[in-house]
Amino acid sequence: MSLSAQVRLRLGELDLGVDLDVDEQAPVAIVGPNGAGKTTFLRALAGLVPLDAGRVSVGGTVVEDPAGQIRLAPEERGLGVVFQEPRLFDHLSALENVAFGLRARGVSRNEARARAEAWLERVGLPQVARMRPRQLSGGQAQRVALARALVTEPAVLLLDEPLAAVDMSARAELRHLLRQELKRYPGVRIVVTHDPVEAAALAERLVVIEEGRVTQDGLLVEVTAHPRSRWVADMVGLNLWEGTASGTSVRVGADATVVTADPLEGSVFVSFRPNAVTLHRRRPEGSARNVWCLQVQELNPTGDRARLRLGGPVTLVAEVTAGAVSELSLADGGTVWASVKATDLVAYPV
Amino acid sequence: MSLSAQVRLRLGELDLGVDLDVDEQAPVAIVGPNGAGKTTFLRALAGLVPLDAGRVSVGGTVVEDPAGQIRLAPEERGLGVVFQEPRLFDHLSALENVAFGLRARGVSRNEARARAEAWLERVGLPQVARMRPRQLSGGQAQRVALARALVTEPAVLLLDEPLAAVDMSARAELRHLLRQELKRYPGVRIVVTHDPVEAAALAERLVVIEEGRVTQDGLLVEVTAHPRSRWVADMVGLNLWEGTASGTSVRVGADATVVTADPLEGSVFVSFRPNAVTLHRRRPEGSARNVWCLQVQELNPTGDRARLRLGGPVTLVAEVTAGAVSELSLADGGTVWASVKATDLVAYPV
Amino acid sequence: MAFAAGAVVMIVLPLIGLLQRVSWSTLLSDLSAHDAFVALRLSLEVSLGALAIALVFGLPLAWILARHRFPGRALLRGLVTLPMVLPPVVGGIALLYAFGRRGLAGQVIYDLTGWRFVFNTSGAMLAAAFVSMPFLIVTAEASFRSMDRRGEEAAATLGASPAYRFRRVTLPAVAPALAAGAALSWARALGEFGATITFAGNLPGSTQTTPLLIYLDIESGHEATALALSLVLLLVSLGVLVGLRDRWLGNP
Amino acid sequence: MAFAAGAVVMIVLPLIGLLQRVSWSTLLSDLSAHDAFVALRLSLEVSLGALAIALVFGLPLAWILARHRFPGRALLRGLVTLPMVLPPVVGGIALLYAFGRRGLAGQVIYDLTGWRFVFNTSGAMLAAAFVSMPFLIVTAEASFRSMDRRGEEAAATLGASPAYRFRRVTLPAVAPALAAGAALSWARALGEFGATITFAGNLPGSTQTTPLLIYLDIESGHEATALALSLVLLLVSLGVLVGLRDRWLGNP
C-alpha cells in the first residue's frame, strides 16, 4: 500500500502543485506556513476538493485522475482524516461519534461501542463518553475527533494538526500514544503539524510546503540540519543566512563576511545553532573573524536560558544561559559583541 | 481599571470555583489541562455564561452579582474576547470582520476600514482583506479573529489560545507582536495558553486552573520553578516527586529515598530539571546516593538533544546530548544508570 | 416586542372571535348530529397521508434541488412552489387534467390498472399532497442548502455512504427546519379544501374531509355547526402541533 | 432520485395539464376583455403588502418564540400556525368577527378613526397576511432556533448591541431560510382566496385579486378565461420566485 499524488489545483489565491509519494514504511510530516496549502493538499487526497490536473493513486489504484475522468468519492478511498477543527457530530455523544466510522462500515453495534470505548480511554477521555460535543472543551473535542479517525484503521491516515488544541501535559502523552500508533500502523500516514517537536516525534520524513509548492523534502534530520528557507530555519530554531561563497569565506550581507570550515563556491546557505553564539561585553580577542557588535532587539527568558534576537550588520538569534544574561547585564536595546566559531557554521550550496 | 472575579458555576460535569483579581499592571496567563474550565472561566467573565454565585467587577463596577440580581450583557461590559475557534462572520470579508467591532461602536466607515486594514497588516495578512472566512486557512482565520478583538481596544482583553493555530515561524513573530501590544495595553489582559513559551513571553503572572480550581497562582518564574502538581511540572518540563522529608532525606516511593541539599520535615515536593540527570552505562562510583538503575521507556530525539522517559524505582525524564545517546547506546527498552546531584534537587513543602 | 404583539393580535384575535360565536350549549349535539367524527378521522388520515407523500417524494427532490447542479434547476425550483399560488379550484381542475380518468397520467393509470383517484380517498390525499408538498420542499431545500457541510465531509472520510450520511448526519442536522416544514405541510394539508372538492369530490367517509363539511355547513346556513367543527379542527391541530413539535425540535 | 421524479410529476403534470387546456388563440382577448390586469396589479400589491406585514410583525414574533422562554410559549407557537389549518372561509368569518365593522377590534377602530378594513385593499392585505404570516413565522422561528449562536456571542463581545447583532449577524446567517419562508408566505398570499372574499369582499380595483376573478370566471362559465388568468398568475409568481430567489439565496 502506498500513496502517489500529483496534485494540481487552484482555489482562490492558492495555486497548489504538490507531488508526493509516500509508502507505508514510515509516517511523513508536512509543515509549512499558514495558508501554504497543507490542508488543501490533504483535502485533495481525501477527495474533498477536486484536482484540476494530476493524479492520486492509493496502493496502485487510481482514485482520481481528471484526464481519465476518474474520481472516487471520499468514502470509496478508504482513508481517514483528522481535520483541523474537531467537526464532531453535534447530535451524537462522544462515544457515538467515535463509533460512527465503524457503524458506517457495518461493524455491529456492540463491537463498535466496545472499540470506541477503548479508544476514548486511549485518548484519555473515558469520562466524556456520554457527553455531547457542545459539552466538551476545545481540547477534549479534538481528542475525540482523533479517536474517531484512528478507530477505523484506514489504509491512509491524514492528520491535520492533531495535537494543536491539546494541552501541554496531555500533549506529551498523546504524542507518545500517537507515535506508537503511527509507528505500528500498517498504512500511509501523513501528519500536518506546526510543531517541530511533534514532527520529530511522529515522523522520519519531513515535507515542507510553502506557497503551494514543496520546498524541502527529506529525512527529518537532514531537513532540520540544512534548512533551505527562512521559514524552515525559523521552525527548527536555526539561524540561516544566504550568501556567496569563495572558499571558506562567505559574503552574507553588504558589510558582512563570515568564515566557515568547509570551502565552497557560489550561492550557499549558512546555518548555525543559536547556542553556538557566544556573547561578550567587549570585543573578544584572538583570531575569531566571525565577530560583530549587535543590538539586542528582543530578549526572551525561557527557563534556565534566554533567547536573544540581535541585529546589526547581520541578524541572528542567540541562546545563552540565564546566568550569562545577568552577568553581561543584557537588556532590550543594549549592544553586545557576538561571535560564532567557524566550525559551528554549516555551509551548503543553495 | 482592574478586574475582580469570584466565579462559581456548574456546567455539566464542571464545577468551577475560581477567584481571581487582575490589575492592569501586567498580563496574566492562565494554563491548565483540557477541560479544566479555562474557557468557561473566560466566558463567565465575558457574560456568556451566567454565574451561579460570586461576583465579577470591572474597574470597580459590578458587572455581575447573582445575589444582587445584577447581570450586564456582554456588550455592556466593555471587554474583548478571542475565542478558541475563530468564529468569524461568514458573510463578511476578513476586513469587514476586523472592522465589525469598530462599526458596532459607531466608528465611521472609513476610519473603521483604515484601522482594520492596519491591524490586518500587523497580523501579517494584508492580502486576505477581501477574502471570505471560508477562503482562509485555519491559521489565517485565527489571526483575523485576533485582529478583530485587538482593534477595538477594550478595557479587558480575554484571549483563549490566540496562537494555537498559528504556524511556528509566524507564531514567533505574532507572539512578539502580541507581547508588545499586551505590554503597552492599558487594561486587564488575560491569556489562556497551552504553551509555556507563550506564557513566558506574554505574561509575568501565571495562574494554573485544574478541575475548576486555581491550583497555583504567582509570578511566572516562581510557579515554573516550584511546580505543585504533576500537570504543572509536565508543562514546564521538570521532574516532580511528592514525598516525606526528614532532614535532607526524602522518601519518594516504596523503595526510593533521595537526598536533597536543604533540610525539611514532612510532606514535600522535590523537583529537578531533566538535564540535571546524568546517565551512565554502569553504576557510577563515589558518594552519590541519588542513583537508580532504570529502564528506557521512551526516547525522543529533539535537535541536538534527546529526552528519555525512564522508569523503575522512580520515574523521571532525562535530557542528554545526542552524543550521549549514541555513546551509551541508549534505546527504547534498554536499562541505564541515572544519577542526580543533591544540589540539583529543589525541595519545598507541599 | 410591540410588533410581535401585533402579530399575535392579528392571528389570535380572529380565533377569539370564532370562540365567541361558537354556541357552546349546542356544541356537542351540533357535532354528533352529523358526520363530524367521520370527517375528522378522514381529515387526519388524508393529511397524514399527504405528509407521508410529501416526505417520501418531496424530500429527495428538495435534496436534489439543494445539492445538485443541472440545467433548469432554477426553473424547477420555481415550478415546485406554484401549487401554493394557484387558486385552489384551479388546482383541482389542473389535477383533473393530470390525474383524472381522462387526464394525462390518470388515463394511463386507469387503462393499466383500473385505478382512479377521483371520488376516492387516495384522490383526496393526492390533492392535499399537491397543495402541501411545496411547503415541505421549500423549507427542506433551504435547510439542506444552508447547513454546514463540514459534518458531511467528516462522515464521508469515515467511510459513510451517501445514504448513511444522509440518514445519520444530514437529517439530524436539519431536523428543526424539517420539523417546521413538516408542520407547515401537514397543517396546510389538514386545511386543504378547494383542490379536494374539485378533484376528489365530497362523499362522507371517503373524500369529505372536515373543511368540506365545514364549508357545506356554512353554505347551508348551519353556521353554528361550522364554527363548532372548525373549533374541533383547530384543537386537533393545536394538540398535534404543540404536543409533537416541542418534543421533536428539542427545547433550546 | 426516482422519488424526486415522482414529486416533480405530481407537481408539474397538473401544471402541464393546465397549459394544455388554455386556449392560446383567445388568450390575449380573454385577458384584456375584463379586469384581468387590474386584478393582477392588485394581487401583487396585496401579496407584497401581506409579506411586508408578515415581515414587520411576524419576524419579531418568530424571534421571541425562538429565543425567549415564557409561560405559554408552546401554546402560542401552536396558535400562530392555526390560520393554516382553518378553512379559508372560516378564516374570513373569523376575521369579520375580529376586524369587521362590528368586530372585536374592528368596532373600536371604526369608532375611533372611522377606518374599516372590509371592502378595502387594506382588508385584503389583512386577510392575506392572516393566512400567510404563519408560514413566515414558522420558518423563521425554526431558523432562529437552529442557527449557530457562536457568531452572535462573538458580536456581543465586540460591543454590538442586540439590534446591531440581529441586523448584521443573525439576519445574514438565516437569510436562506428567511428567503424560503418569505417566498412561501408571499406565494400563499398571492393565491389567497377564501378569507379575502369573505372578509374583504370582491370589489374590482380594491379587493378583487386575481384568484377572486378566476373564481368568478369559473362561476360564470368562462373556464378558458379562468385558466388563462391562472396561467398569468403562475407566470408572474414563477418570474418573481425564479428571478429573485436565486439571487437572494446565493448559488451554492
Next chain:
Amino acid sequence: GSSSPTASSTTSTTAGSSPSTAAPITGSLDVFAAASLTGAFNSAKTTLARANPGLNLTYNFAGSNTLVTQIQQGAPADVFASADTKNMDKLVAAGLVDTPVTFARNKLEIAVAPGNPKHITGLADLAKPGVTVVLEAPGVPAGDYARAVLASQHITVRPKSLETDVKSALVKVTSGEADATVVYVTDVAAAGSAVTGVAVPDSLQPTITYPIAVVKATKNHAAAQAFVDSAVSGAVQKALEAAGFLPPQ
C-alpha cells in the same frame, strides 16, 4: 307536497313601483350579488353605464351565504341579489333589507358529456347501473331540488359524490369523471359546448326563485330601488334572460 326550499311568504313579485322608464340612476351603487349571477349582471353593466352616465356601479359577487354574513357585519351594500330565498330570509328576519322581490327563476337540467355518449334521456336513466352520477350535497339548493324531484319520481340514485356547489358538479362531467349531474339550465348554457343538456320535464320542475332587495342601510335608496326595478323588468332583466334565466313570472 315537495319539501324543496321554495319561495317564502315574504317574497312578492309585485313589489316595486317604478316602471322601467324612470329617470337616469346616479351616484354610487354597491350591488351584492350571488356568484351565479356574475355573467348576466356584468353584461348588464355596460348597458346600464351607457344609459346612466352618472352611475358608479360596483358589484360584489360571492356565495349568497357569504354576502349575508358580510351585510350582517355592516358591509356597505345597497342591493342584495340572492340565489335562494333562504339566505334572503335571514336578512329579512334581521330587518336589514326592504321587502324582497323575485327577479328571476331557474329550471333544473341534466348535464351530460357532449354528445350524450351514455344516451341519457331523462331522470330515470340516472339510476341505471354503469352511469356515474354526482349531485350537490344536502343544503346546497340545486342538490336539494334535485333530490326532491328524484324522490317524487321514486328514482333512487347513488351519487358518487355530493358536490359542494353546482360548478364543481359540472366540472366532474366536463372532465369525464361523472356521466351526469343535475344543475340549472343557466349553468348548462354558460358551459357552452363543454356539456350537453338533457331537459327535465316542466311538470317536475320545482319553483326556483331569485329574490332581490334594497338594503335598508343604503345611502342611495333611489338608485338601489332603480336597480331592483331594472332587475325585475329592465336592462338587467334582459341580460338575465340572455343568460338563460326565466323571467319572474
